[in-house]
Amino acid sequence: MRALRVLLVIVVIFGGLFVAADRVAVNIAEDKAADKIRSSQGLDRTPEVSITGFPFLTQVASRRLDRVDAKIDGLNATAEGRTLRIEQMSAQFHDVKLTSDYTSIESAASATGEARISYADLTAASGKNVKVSYGGEKNGKSQVKISPNLPNLPMLNALEITGTVSIVNGDTVQLRADKLPDLCSRLSACRDQVRGETDHRWKLNRLPGSLKLDKVVSTRDGISISASGTDVKISG
Incomplete structure (x- = not known):
């Protein structure tokens, strides 16, 4: 009985460590994805990125993420010397593929976006x-x-x-x-x-993503x- 309790404690501890490691990894990946989207699209500001799905580490192992959401500020269009400000822009990338070195996002099978202009x-x-x-x-x-x-x-x-x-x-x-x-x-x-x-x-x-x-x-x-x-x- 005592051995079973010890085993349960060990499982809980390692489970907690796995969850903690998983969350740290996803936070790092979100920052990298935000930087990648900003640089690839020439944005003035770094977007806010959220990666869904758990566990994250098993998704990384397959080089596939279920979904990546991005919220973008500072998106503008200029014509005739006048700038049209996009008040809010959000995008959702589905079935996201990572690069071969696992360091950044390569592509998504599909994506949707919504924007608002006041x-x-x-x-x-x-x-x-x-x-x-x-x-x-x-x-x-x-x-x-x-x-x-x-x-x-x-x-x-x-x-x-x-x-x-x-x-x-x-x-x-x-x-x-x-x-x-x-x-x-x-x-x-x-x-x-x-x-x-x-x-x-x-x-x-x-x-x-050139939506x-x-x-x-x-x-x-x-x-x-x-x-x-x-x-x-x-x-x-």
């Missing part, structure tokens, strides 16, 4: 002459409201133009006015000036973007 940041990126806000839904399609403030065209300043945020070529966020006022649409000078303020594109070419943008939805709280990819390469 209307304040969308307005700032569009310039000082317009304000972008939520425009509700029409025919099942989410819209934004674009309010111009054009000193040279005061007759348009009281108008609210309906616009759409969409995805172009899988890597670009586009803001575009759906229809200009009749008075302006008939005058090329007016049309060009208003379009110059309301229509913009920002290319997001630093998404983790492709899939869908964008305008909500009351901001712009919600989803992205995905398969056979994602994230080594740098």
Whole structure:
């Protein structure tokens, strides 16, 4: 009986040591993965990385991780001298393969991502002459409201133009006015000036793992973007 108790104590102690070693190893791996994602994607800040699944050490032995999550701050897109700030970006990498020396992430079988852009940041990126806000839904399609403030065209300043945020070529966020006022649409000078303020594109070419943008939805709280990819390469 005493021998059994001693054996149980030994098992508990070694089990605790294994768990502790496993957690230390996963913390080190998370830091390395964060550095790898930052360097491979040219990010300004180190992302926050979390590796799921237990035990971690047995996953490492097979050079496969179940899932790696990354939360990224400081992701921006610049166009026309204006920067569009991505308020929040998260990505989930599934069936992750490690490099042959086990020191970093090589690829993932699939990945998904979500990003959020506030209307304040969308307005700032569009310039000082317009304000972008939520425009509700029409025919099942989410819209934004674009309010111009054009000193040279005061007759348009009281108008609210309906616009759409969409995805172009899988890597670009586009803001575009759906229809200009009749008075302006008939005058090329007016049309060009208003379009110059309301229509913009920002290319997001630093998404983790080169994910492709899939869908964008305008909500009351901001712009919600989803992205995905398969056979994602994230080594740098």
